[in-house]
Amino acid sequence: MNRPPLRERIIENGIRVSAGVAIVGLILIFVFIGKEALPLFTSAEARQEASLSKLFIAQVPEEGEPPSHMWQPVSEMPKYSLWPLMIGTLKVTLVALVFAFPLALGAALFTSEFAPPWLREIVKPVIEMLAGIPSVVLGFFALIVMASTIQDLFGLDYRLNTVNAGIALGLAVIPIVFTVAEDALTAVPQSYRHGSIALGATPWQTARRVVLPAAFPGLFAAGILGFGRAIGETMIVLMASGNQAIPAWNLGYGFRSLSATVASELGEVVRGSPHYHVLFLIGVLLFIFTFLINLLGQMWVGRMNRKLTGRR
């Protein structure tokens, strides 16, 4: 075969190179966020104020007081404990998942197993609409509209509490859980269902005993990917959390998440200060954590596909 003309070879090499952009992008993200966090490990000046032990181990704020975890980066003696932020992130994520999972999985089961086709054509666009609502709009809705109702409903002391933010965050998680779960359920071959129905099982029994076990890896992946989405979500939590950096699990209080801390403080921080480096370290932690979560999720999606196609 003849070699293609020069122009084509240039274009084709361009195509080959461009395929690497996603990989290079991921590496650059890690390197350039990591670079700004690095002084916390190397610079004596930064370590004096915010060494790793100060970030993770309880510190004595003043002589004679018990050691505690505090996030007070702007004060005479800055305190950089990440615990309040991690607890905040985890508790709002838990509320979001408790709210989102039953709804998303139930809806996915209904659309794939029980709903007539015309109803499916209504439910799926509704979920797509929910997915299309920008997170800043959900944050606005939680802050302006939902907050007072939720406060009255649960009889809570604070208007901006974890329940409210968790529900709003759950709304952002539902579409991804639904989509992955619904894909998994519809990937189960029809012959499984026909076999079960032919043996006299009701549609519910078929769904419960045949389809759900067969789709389990995919449903598990849906949960993992939903978790990853919730951990990193910023705008909803930033707007509806009440910004209280307190190490308390109480759902009636406000809180402050890792992501929201970066969003609200990076704008005013002095470049090169320990505070600045800590904010980038939070970015590194979020990046690594969601990266691992996503890998795990995709592993389970792959397992689902192999299980159904019978390939090992």
Added chain:
Amino acid sequence: MKRRWINFTSVFFTAVTGFACLLLTAMVALILGNIVRHGIGHISWAFLSQAPHSGMTEGGIFPAIFGTAVLVLLMTVAVVPLGVSTAIYLQEYAPKNSRWIHVVRLAIQNLAGVPAIVFGLFGLGFFIQFVGQGLDTVFFNGKLYFGQPAILWAALTLALLTLPTVVVSTEEALRVVPPSHREVAYSLGATRWQMVRHVLLPQAVGGILTGTILAVSRGAGEVAPILFTGAAYYLPHLPTRLNHQFMELGYHVYVMATQSPDVDATLPILYATVLVLLVLTFGLNFTAIIIRSKIRRRLRGR
């Protein structure tokens, strides 16, 4: 007796899952209904075409609409060629089932899962402080020109964020082109690039368009990546150069909702801005859905 019990549980649990669907639909309707009801009254031609004044309590949101439009336009210019050529590589050039193709796919899926705020940090650390300040040192004698938050850097940050959307959509479109079309092109003596250019791409235009629209809709709604890369709350001038800052609808909503000194006075404007943002993203999404369903119908009709 047992039979009846089985029937009862079956009907009950089926109803529970149906109820989940109903609840979801009701919540979406509630959110959208609330925003439309409170927002629609304040929308007028003046609101869409004027700049805000009197501390955001009066005037319109034109600069934010303009900024959003320019931002997603720049983003599109960057992301579409990259995304499309990545998809072409994955579908047509890479050896099938190779380890490399697996790694590229994994990277794209993982890129889609990186939190938006991390993209914001990356935009600041890479585009502004590394690329921008590098350009300033090399070409502008260290004078501040590109090493600051700017619409260009915000757009490029969003381009990386929306890359997976474009790749996935284009790949899907390329995959459904029947193998026979490729074989005919080759049998007529076409080179691989000629086949891609004249056979595949014309058929994939719909899919590429769908991906582009979805990316634009996503980019127009994301706020976290542009917080530190170029968005500003109020600017007296529209952005006319690549290194200008800009106003943006989502950012406008965020600041008005959280930092307004007089929430009650700005509330009608806030609602109306949210409505404009929603109409924009939903309008784009619906267009994408319609194009996609048309393509699918055409494919089934063959």
